Structure formats: C-alpha cells, structure tokens
Amino acid sequence: MAPVATANGNTHTPSIPETLKKVEVVKDQDVQADMDPSKLTIKLADKLKAIPEPETLVFGQVMTDHMLVMNFDAESGWSAPVIQPYQPLQLDPASSCFQYCTNVFEGMKAYVGPDGEPRLFRPELNMARLQTSVGRVALPPINPEALLVLLKKLVSIEKRWIPKLPGYSLYIRPTVIGTRAALGVAASTSSMLYVILCPTGPYFPSGVSGISLLAESESVRSWPGGTGGYKLGLNYAPCFAPQRIAAKLGYMQILWLLGEDRRITEAGAMNFFVVVKRDDGDLDVLTPPLDGTILPGITRASVLALCEAHSPATPLPGLSPDLKLHIHERTITMPEVVQLHQSGRLTEAFCVGTAVIVAGVSRIGFEGKEVKFSMGSDNQQYVTAALANRLEAIQEGRFEWQGWSVSCN
Numbered sequence: 001m002a003p004v005a006t007a008n009g010n011t012h013t014p015s016i017p018e019t020l021k022k023v024e025v026v027k028d029q030d031v032q033a034d035m036d037p038s039k040l041t042i043k044l045a046d047k048l049k050a051i052p053e054p055e056t057l058v059f060g061q062v063m064t065d066h067m068l069v070m071n072f073d074a075e076s077g078w079s080a081p082v083i084q085p086y087q088p089l090q091l092d093p094a095s096s097c098f099q100y101c102t103n104v105f106e107g108m109k110a111y112v113g114p115d116g117e118p119r120l121f122r123p124e125l126n127m128a129r130l131q132t133s134v135g136r137v138a139l140p141p142i143n144p145e146a147l148l149v150l151l152k153k154l155v156s157i158e159k160r161w162i163p164k165l166p167g168y169s170l171y172i173r174p175t176v177i178g179t180r181a182a183l184g185v186a187a188s189t190s191s192m193l194y195v196i197l198c199p200t201g202p203y204f205p206s207g208v209s210g211i212s213l214l215a216e217s218e219s220v221r222s223w224p225g226g227t228g229g230y231k232l233g234l235n236y237a238p239c240f241a242p243q244r245i246a247a248k249l250g251y252m253q254i255l256w257l258l259g260e261d262r263r264i265t266e267a268g269a270m271n272f273f274v275v276v277k278r279d280d281g282d283l284d285v286l287t288p289p290l291d292g293t294i295l296p297g298i299t300r301a302s303v304l305a306l307c308e309a310h311s312p313a314t315p316l317p318g319l320s321p322d323l324k325l326h327i328h329e330r331t332i333t334m335p336e337v338v339q340l341h342q343s344g345r346l347t348e349a350f351c352v353g354t355a356v357i358v359a360g361v362s363r364i365g366f367e368g369k370e371v372k373f374s375m376g377s378d379n380q381q382y383v384t385a386a387l388a389n390r391l392e393a394i395q396e397g398r399f400e401w402q403g404w405s406v407s408c409n
C-alpha cells in the first residue's frame with residue numbers, strides 16, 4: 001500500500017486491520033486460476049506453410065505454423081491456454097515489457113527420435129529456470145509442470161517441422177513478457193506467456209572448424225549482484241554493440257571478462273570450458289563457478305555430469321576409458337589461460353549451450369595477441385568432440401542416459 005502524506009509532510013503507511021488482510025489473501029487464492037492444460041483450446045491454421053529445405057535455414061528466421069499463448073492478470077489468474085496460428089501480438093504501447101524490459105525467455109530444442117517421435121532434452125530444467133527468471137523481474141509465477149504439458153502438445157502438433165537430418169532440430173522459445181499497461185515504475189502484475197518454434201540446423205556455418213573469440217574486458221556482460229545468472233532479455237541488448245566491434249576485428253563471439261583479474265565469465269551467450277593436461281597424465285576440465293555472473297546452462301550441467309561419469313564402465317566415445325577427467329568449477333582468469341597455453345598444458349577450449357550444443361574454440365584474441373588451439377586430424381578436438389558426439393546421441397534419443405531425453409507423447 002502506498003505511503004500517505006500527512007498534513008505535516010511526514011509519510012506513513014496506513015495499517016490494515018488483520019481481518020481485512022485475511023480476506024484479501026483468501027480472495028486471491030479463490031479467484032486466481034492456475035495454468036490448466038485441461039482447458040487448452042486448439043485453433044489450427046487453415047493453410048499450412050511450406051517447410052523450407054533444411055540446408056537453407058538461418059537460425060531463428062522461419063517460424064512454424066502455430067504458437068501457444070496464455071495471459072495472467074491479478075484478478076483472474078491464468079487464462080485458458082490456446083494453441084493458435086502464429087500471428088503478431090497486440091499490446092498496449094505502455095506495456096511494461098516495452099518500457100521496463102520485463103522480458104524473460106528460455107531456449108530448448110526438440111529432436112526426432114529413432115521412433116520418429118519428437119523428444120525434448122531435460123525440459124524440466126528449462127521450466128524451473130524460467131520460473132527463477134520471472135521471479136527475478138517480479139513477473140507473476142508460472143506453473144512449470146503445466147507449461148511442460150502444454151509445450152509438449154505444441155511440439156507434437158508441429159512435429160512435421162523437425163528436420164530429419166543429424167544436427168538439425170526444432171528450436172523452442174518460451175517467452176514471458178510483462179503486460180501491465182501503465183508507466184509507473186513498478187512490477188508488472190499481468191503477463192503474457194507464449195511459445196514459438198523454429199526449425200534450425202548447425203548454429204555456426206559448416207566449414208567452420210572452431211569458434212574465434214575476442215576476450216573483452218572494457219564492457220562487461222554481468223557483475224556480482226547483477227542479473228547475468230538469469231535468462232532475461234535485458235542481459236543481451238548491451239552485448240550487441242561490443243559484438244559488432246568484435247565481428248569487425250574478425251572474431252565470431254566475445255569472451256566476456258570481469259574484474260581487475262580479468263576472470264572469464266562466458267563466451268557470447270554460451271558457457272565456457274577449458275581442458276588442461278595434468279602432470280599425472282589425466283585431464284582437468286575447468287569452467288567458471290555459478291557465482292551469479294554465469295548463466296546456469298543446462299548444457300553446462302550436462303557436460304559436467306558426462307565428464308564426471310567418464311570411466312571404464314561408461315566411457316565417452318573416442319576417449320581412452322582409463323583417462324580420468326577431473327572437473328573443477330572454479331575461477332579462470334585470462335592471464336592464467338595465456339600462461340597455461342605458453343606452458344603447453346592448455347589442450348582445448350570449448351563453448352556450450354542449447355543452440356551450439358558443444359563447439360570448439362580455435363583462437364582467443366587478448367591484448368593484441370592470440371591463444372591458438374590445434375585441431376585434430378578431423379578438424380576436431382579430443383574432449384570437445386567426445387562430449388559433442390555423446391550429447392547429440394542422447395538428445396536425438398540414440399543413446400539412453402539417465403532419462404535426459406523425454407518423449408513428447
């Protein structure tokens with residue numbers, strides 16, 4: 001409740017009688033509807049689009065025929081979900097999302113399994129992360145379980161859009177935006193949730209043998225106490241201008257650094273790993289810790305788990321079963337990377353995320369010099385290739401691993 005100015009200029013918050021408080025809470029719970037998949041209505045498009053040849057696809061440009069939409073308002077709660085033809089949104093120009101960036105999103109993929117049916121990769125983790133993202137910008141909570149049921153339904157309807165080539169999939173973009181139509185700088189009490197889909201192929205053009213990175217410390221992507229650990233739209237816009245400069249200098253992505261010690265946070269919108277040879281012949285696999293400046297990637301968590309599980313019983317493809325991979329979530333600075341490279345112990349660097357899956361790094365530009373990585377005979381690196389092969393096999397349902405790949409049916 002807003003403070004009220006008194007005659008002498010002091011402000012005070014009027015107290016609410018206990019009984020009234022109780023009435024308010026009970027009313028909300030009674031009236032606000034939860035997200036309810038049983039109320040789904042489906043309005044199919046009259047005319048379906050022609051599906052482009054997979055080879056011509058550019059990431060995120062062609063959308064499928066349908067989208068899932070629902071709205072939340074404080075009075076009535078979640079509206080009945082609708083799957084409807086893909087179409088523009090109609091929003092009040094004062095909407096919170098346009099004025100104060102109450103925009104959050106997720107990125108997931110659907111793959112065709114060997115049975116021809118669509119599969120998702122650890123989707124419950126995306127739903128949980130979406131919940132933490134909406135919470136960070138004080139948007140109304142979602143219902144992760146209900147949303148997953150609806151999302152599977154949408155993917156099933158759109159399954160003809162999933163390209164059947166290896167390395168191709170259907171990218172899924174769940175989005176929540178604040179729709180409060182008022183300019184007061186305050187949380188949005190209403191929101192719209194929608195899910196759109198686009199067929200996608202390999203993220204980087206074929207023939208690229210690794211990603212080039214420019215280590216950048218002048219502008220930072222995230223900072224302690226900031227929002228880098230959440231998938232909020234507002235984290236990405238400030239990266240576009242530095243990204244454009246990096247591209248002009250011939251680098252594909254920026255390696256984001258933070259602080260005087262120039263510690264590595266992430267590469268572009270991907271989590272970053274390095275592989276270091278140890279004195280005992282084993283390998284250390286390092287990635288920065290989730291200290292709030294790093295997006296907690298689902299691919300990152302999966303890569304750590306797969307490295308940890310590498311053993312004679314469950315070896316990664318192409319790696320010696322006796323080789324030990326020691327995982328470390330710890331700070332890595334750019335000067336340390338340079339020094340490890342000079343000592344010959346830095347063998348690989350790679351980037352991970354839903355869009356790229358696992359992509360090797362070919363070179364890192366830093367203070368006018370370059371850290372270069374040598375590629376194997378197949379233009380791939382050792383641990384990088386093993387992880388990419390295994391993850392893709394799990395995602396495409398060709399290799400069963402701990403229930404990570406989930407059917408949409």
Ligand SMILES: *Cc1c(COP(=O)(O)O)cnc(C)c1O
Binds near residue numbers: 266268270297298300
């Ligand atoms: C989405 C994202 C990632 C990767 O997360 P995944 O869950 O693996 O897709 C990494 N960094 C940033 C900044 C991201 O937005």
